[in-house]
Amino acid sequence: MSTNHPDAVPGPPADPHYGAPGPSRGASNPSWLGQVRATNYHPAPGYSNGPFSGMMPPAPARQGTSAGVLGLVIGGGVLAFFSLFLVLPFLLANTGSTGFIIGFVASLIPLAAVLLAVHVIDRWEPEPRRLLLFAFTWGAAVSIAVTLLIQPFFALMFPYSGEADFQAFMATVQAPVVEEFAKSLGLLLLLLLARKHFDGPVDGVVFAFTVAGGFAFTENILYFGRAIAESSSPGPDLVQMFFLRGVMSPFAHAIFTATTGLIMGLAARRWHGGVSVGAFFVGLIPAMFLHNRWNSMGQGFLVDYLLIQIPIFLLAVSCIFLLRVAENRLTRQRLLEYCAAGWFTITEVNMLATARGRREAIRWANSYHRGPHMKSLVKAATQLAFTRQRILSGRDITAHQADELQQLQHIVALRAAVVG
Template structure:
């Protein structure tokens, strides 16, 4: 909540609405005004119809992560591809691959919708997909036998029940979420908060489900006396009824890691990783535990979980827009934006109107870059106010403010 009382040490009180939502809470001791713009009056990058009232973030760690992910993905193919082909055969693999593209498209479309406000670098999304589709599968294949030997006898369950309800949830969620932890540790400037955590988690889970679907669909072809019918049944269960199952499981870990990214340093982020695995494993185990009363449990339990996930994502998007508006208002007070520009950047309708106008005069790419950079700036300021890695983020802030000035000029001149 905001406060009108003087802050310790004689500092001015937090401005009204400095904490615009639960997603943008600012510790009182870390608040600082935006740097002033002494360059003079602004010529706003506004379309005439809007009433008045850059480049990417710099991170050497992200580049190394993507390169390392590519190497891991390449070598993981030597374990994953023979395993899948050995279970499906060539014909099953090809048919399974094609059929798996449909549920994958649904997950990636959801990622695109969630990520539209402040898009993540395509290179990191590619890393996330490769991690999910290849590396996490390889990690799963590597760990499963050891986990089974260590935990199977202790569980007291028969092997099939143990494999389905304990082994798969624990090992698979660990393997998928390990990619999330690497993104948080080595590409932290791009891991802004819970929305980014969900985006990366959905992408990793979409990749994992893609490869797993190839295996299941292909095996329905290779091992069945009636492959057409069996493929249709398996596709309906996995591709129609549950294309987002893995995304929701791993999404809970991504959400918790994203919340941790807002405030915590790397050591506590590892703790958040361990905590975030718990709901993912429980959801995964609950899904795998559904038996003869599958349809009833699906309707009573799984559909509400899916609807709750949709609601959480909608609330995250609303909080993201409110955070963008408030942080840009603070830059506007320092002379970097006009009030109308803040409204334009922080509302979907304002962005659409701005892009239509800019495209009509041949400056669509410049306006798109201006909107993207202004949004990056808002989230960079949030990281500064969180008190985490402040000098590095202030350097990012300086670059982004310079980019905003240049992109504004490119739009209006």
């Protein structure tokens, strides 16, 4: 960060929607993640070049939760509560109290792996915790309840001739279709009611991993607990089941649902209600297909796992890595446009828009006991960059420009607090 005295920090814009010339429109697309149509390009707001008055602009008042997000969180909590009246008796009936307790504890381990992955993916631009909590409870309770309610009617559609045929149908058709639909309903609600926070493929993957992690957590309780309740040798059977689901495939559900979240996130870049709903149904296709392929592995399980499932996992990791790289480049490009308008220096952009720069900046700030301020500044700068991306995407321009001005004022205050 610049070590200038706070009085040298530029003040708030005199004419908020008059910007200094920014990068050329052709240079405004740093990656495929943040493509901008030329007709949607707006210069970043400018600032007054006069000496700073020393009167620090007040940080913007904390914005209240939007009605859509509030309704989503409250409604999701109510649905999750009532879902437990169906889900808990179902689990206890299949596992018994001992199996349920052991299964619950054992299921925490693969859940921790998925949530750690969510933290790593979401670290650049963290999603609100209340929305992540909604996503988890939707997966762990509501989507399970939806599955339990739908699958009996779905099963009636299949005229099976024997128990083996019926079990094969339930595993390879019913489970992929019903479970992916139930999980992804939560993603659709997030996209429709919290679109400010679900505006790209990384957001879609983060929410999908969280929903799927919750679903797998409850499903693992069932499988682990049933391995104890229905077995004459519960110890070895539990170990075998845990190795299969907790070691070999903790991310299976996450990867299935992430394909839906990815496609919905790409659609969110070009916001339109019909397009987003259409993306929901399109995104279900690869999720159901991958789920079907996993459940269809039989006698040649190990060969399929090594030759198909591991490459799919590695491909998913590669895609997530590329998404993170593209997100970093997008952040840098948008902050460079504020740099051209006078809000940041190029040194500050390099610190705020690169992982290495952030680490060094926070380390420096910690040495002066200003680490929390620097962390807030890093987070605020990232949010500002993505607010600008929403403006350039042509969605809700007026509302996002108002957010932009508040965020710029907040950044000025944070910047002054950091440099002391």
